[in-house]
Amino acid sequence: TKEIRFSLPALRHASSLGDLLPGDGDADSDQDTDSLVPASAAHTQRSNSFSCYGLGAIDPALYRGTLDLEEDLQFPEGHLGRIWFSLRYEAATEKLLVSLLKAKNLPSRTVGTVNSCDPFVRLHLIPDERRYLQSKQKKKTCNPYFDETFVFQVCNKDMADHILKLTVVDAGRTKRRAIIGHVTFPLRELAPDSEQRLFKMDLEKEAQESISDLGEVLVSLLYNENLHRLSVTVIEARRLKFRLEDRQDSYVRVTLNQHYRTVKVKRTSTVKGTDSPNFSECFNFRVPSAQIDVTSVGFQVLQAVSGYGRDKLIGKFVLGSYMFARGKALTHWNAAFSSPMEQVQHWHALCE
Structure with missing residues (x-):
């Protein structure tokens, strides 16, 4: 038999990953690590995991959609609520896609109580307000999540003539429906076949009735x-x-x-x-x-x-x-x- 001799490299004690990777002042360790791990792989590991964000840090790019929904939650006094929704128009099928996401800070119907609100949303295309689509009702919440998508059939030539209106209504415990407020969006501002656009708008009260001179x-x-x-x-x-x-x-x-x-x-x-x-x-x-x-x-x-x-x-x-x-x-x-x-x-x- 032929005797084969081999030896193990000396063990190294390190307090961080950087101590294990090649350094300018450690020529021997350069040779050892190069024989075990390709230089390109080691560089990739370090840059992806540690160079941009510290250990345990959050990469904001992974959560950009969520942050867009949650940012700017400061509400002024007398605020009626804020609603989030997204729009997309498909010109080929002439479909307007409305994704109703959520609402925040809706008023409680009973002063001094929390979440005394049973909201739902009605979606209209003005000028025809008699026909509408309606979301599911959420119970006992002033911050409802809807996550529903609605489809309106709108001809390309008629897009500029319509306004989308979202009306938030409190169903109430005694079936007394009270309008909280509404938002409007002119469809002429929506480009066809563009990417889905996210909107965040504050609710407004219905227009006050003008004084009549007829009596x-x-x-x-x-x-x-x-x-x-x-x-x-x-x-x-x-x-x-x-x-x-x-x-x-x-x-x-x-x-x-x-x-x-x-x-x-x-x-x-x-x-x-x-x-x-x-x-x-x-x-x-x-x-x-x-x-x-x-x-x-x-x-x-x-x-x-x-x-x-x-x-x-x-x-x-x-x-x-x-x-x-x-x-x-x-x-x-x-x-x-x-x-x-x-x-x-x-x-x-x-x-x-």
């Missing part, structure tokens, strides 16, 4: 949930602007609508000789609980011109669910159905 009407609503009966009382009007100034005779026509279809029409008696008539007439309509959200009541104030042609419309307004009404009209409707057997009255401005 106002005081109306009360009372809902009896046991009898499924809605009692509508036309109490009085004030400062009516008549088309024919020499005949200040007026009455109110009340129309019950369901699914945009007229179900029943009633009217008050004509009150003569005043621009602030007192009507004090009550009308009862059957409205089952399951049909509240598809029901509306329209009011038309008309000037009676018997013998002078057709009666002249002075103004009108609509009370109803979110499908039909906004602002004070929606608030009045919700208040009546969330407080059964309580008479709720408000003044409403007439519009043309």
